[in-house]
Amino acid sequence: MSRVVYSTDAGRICPNCQQPERKCQCREPEKVSLxxxxxxxxxxxxxxxxxxxxxxxxxxxxxxxxxxxxxxxxxxxxxxxxxxxxxxxxxxxxxxxxxxxxxxxxxxxxxxx
Structure with missing residues (x-):
């Protein structure tokens, strides 16, 4: 299984949603629930x-x-x-x-x- 962690076009990639970190939505709810x-x-x-x-x-x-x-x-x-x-x-x-x-x-x- 190949998983992209960095892209020269988008920068760092979120391991969960495979989106660029600046567009990652999967980490925001954690901050809100604290x-x-x-x-x-x-x-x-x-x-x-x-x-x-x-x-x-x-x-x-x-x-x-x-x-x-x-x-x-x-x-x-x-x-x-x-x-x-x-x-x-x-x-x-x-x-x-x-x-x-x-x-x-x-x-x-x-x-x-």
């Missing part, structure tokens, strides 16, 4: 400026996560990004984000930061 149902908000001050509000444990991925991040950035009137399933919103918006997420039905906890 949440305990509590969304955690924390402030990362390791960067210059006011810091970054981080949202962890949403339990969603892909397009749904991007849509939620876009909505939260718009409501806070600021920029942000998604890094490894963690939504980052520029500035200290923890209280506003807590209200917005609780209105959507999430259980939210402010973590130290």
């Amino acid at each position: 949440t305990d149902g509590v969304v955690r908000l924390r402030l990362d001050r390791k960067r210059k400026g006011a810091g970054v509000s981080q949202i962890e444990g949403l339990g969603i991925a892909g397009a749904e996560l991007k849509k939620l991040a876009k909505e939260l950035k718009a409501k806070c009137a600021t920029g942000g990004a998604i890094k490894d399933g963690v939504v980052e919103i520029q500035g200290d918006h923890r209280q506003r984000l807590k209200q917005l997420l609780e209105a959507k039905g999430y259980q939210v906890k402010l973590a130290g930061g």
Whole structure:
């Protein structure tokens, strides 16, 4: 049995679904299922400026996560990004984000930061 692990056209190949790693769908559900149902908000001050509000444990991925991040950035009137399933919103918006997420039905906890 021959199994491709690397392709010069696509790069690394997922051993489970035989798709390029960047298009692999079989690993995403594992990340989503590792949440305990509590969304955690924390402030990362390791960067210059006011810091970054981080949202962890949403339990969603892909397009749904991007849509939620876009909505939260718009409501806070600021920029942000998604890094490894963690939504980052520029500035200290923890209280506003807590209200917005609780209105959507999430259980939210402010973590130290």
